[in-house]
Amino acid sequence: MEFDEMQKIWDDQRNETLFVINEEAMHNRVKVKKKQANKIVNVTEIGLMIVNSTTAVMLLIDAIRDKEGIYSYAGVVIMLFTVGYLIYIRRKRKKSDQRFDRTILGELDHAISNTTSTIKIGRTMIYWYFIPIAIFIVTKMIYQEASLEKWLLIIGAFLLGSYVANWEIKKCHIPRKRHLESLREKLVE
Amino acid sequence: MTEEEQQQIFNSWITNHKGLLFKVLRAYAFTLEDQEDLFQEIVAQVWRSIPNFRQESAVTTWLYRIALNIAISWSSKEKKKIDPQSIDGIEHLISENDISSDDRLEWLYGEIKNMNEVDRSLTLLLLDGFSYKEMAEMIGVSESNIGVKIHRIKKELIKRSAKYEYHGV
Numbered sequence: 001m002e003f004d005e006m007q008k009i010w011d012d013q014r015n016e017t018l019f020v021i022n023e024e025a026m027h028n029r030v031k032v033k034k035k036q037a038n039k040i041v042n043v044t045e046i047g048l049m050i051v052n053s054t055t056a057v058m059l060l061i062d063a064i065r066d067k068e069g070i071y072s073y074a075g076v077v078i079m080l081f082t083v084g085y086l087i088y089i090r091r092k093r094k095k096s097d098q099r100f101d102r103t104i105l106g107e108l109d110h111a112i113s114n115t116t117s118t119i120k121i122g123r124t125m126i127y128w129y130f131i132p133i134a135i136f137i138v139t140k141m142i143y144q145e146a147s148l149e150k151w152l153l154i155i156g157a158f159l160l161g162s163y164v165a166n167w168e169i170k171k172c173h174i175p176r177k178r179h180l181e182s183l184r185e186k187l188v189e
Numbered sequence: 190m191t192e193e194e195q196q197q198i199f200n201s202w203i204t205n206h207k208g209l210l211f212k213v214l215r216a217y218a219f220t221l222e223d224q225e226d227l228f229q230e231i232v233a234q235v236w237r238s239i240p241n242f243r244q245e246s247a248v249t250t251w252l253y254r255i256a257l258n259i260a261i262s263w264s265s266k267e268k269k270k271i272d273p274q275s276i277d278g279i280e281h282l283i284s285e286n287d288i289s290s291d292d293r294l295e296w297l298y299g300e301i302k303n304m305n306e307v308d309r310s311l312t313l314l315l316l317d318g319f320s321y322k323e324m325a326e327m328i329g330v331s332e333s334n335i336g337v338k339i340h341r342i343k344k345e346l347i348k349r350s351a352k353y354e355y356h357g358v
Binding site: 001006007010012013020021022025026030103106111180186 | 207224232233257283290297305307308316327329330343347351
């Protein structure tokens, strides 16, 4: 079959009758999607900011009230630092939203950039948030001479948290980024 | 733009260009559940895109770009396993119409489905009469790059059609 013949077969198709659209259901779904737009990423970023700010305030109150020493204030500083970092990441992401052109390649680059940003936040949370907080809590437990059960519980919680965070990055975000990059290669090859 | 105006544009685009959207659905999603999921993603994005439409391009070009963008990223997502029983009570967006289709058209869609995500987009655009220049602008690569890919796609389709005709389907 020559390509012209395929073209004729294509042109003759009756696409309009292939599916029937339920217009009411479609409009309902669009309304729901409208509300969901950007919700996930906003909830993650703003939620983390609120949680970390609240923790910082609580640690500060605790430090002033108990007068336990400099390490209590270190916890406050770490928490405030993570809030600042989240604000920086959020502003950078919003700025980058306008940087990409509206071609398929541009949208793909945008998706790769978003996935890279998610991986970066995930890794930052492990190395620059999890570890300092763990050091802070361990220092506090040494100072308070915590029981063996408490030690095991805290170490277990940190190991589990770190494993889950790593697992999400390795199993979800990195494969997605690789797939997007392979799509990009197919586009530009 | 008021929401009412946006709604009017949305309705007219969907009514006049649903054929285009259905072609993308057939090329990228292969079960009715997946087609419904992809259709939902596409129409939601079409709605969001309306305030950004500046009439610098034709509506068909605009819609194709959105639909293909969504379809490519949708196909890269891990699909949820949908339990057919769990969606029995859900209001469906699309349903299949009971029509007989040309076998040769079915074969053509089958071949498109076997292509990679990028070649599928190019084949749809080629068959729908877009020029290399329009495709290059829509995809974001050079016209010569498009030319090379299209040449390869056409050659492969012609080669495969020989096998199809040989089996006399």
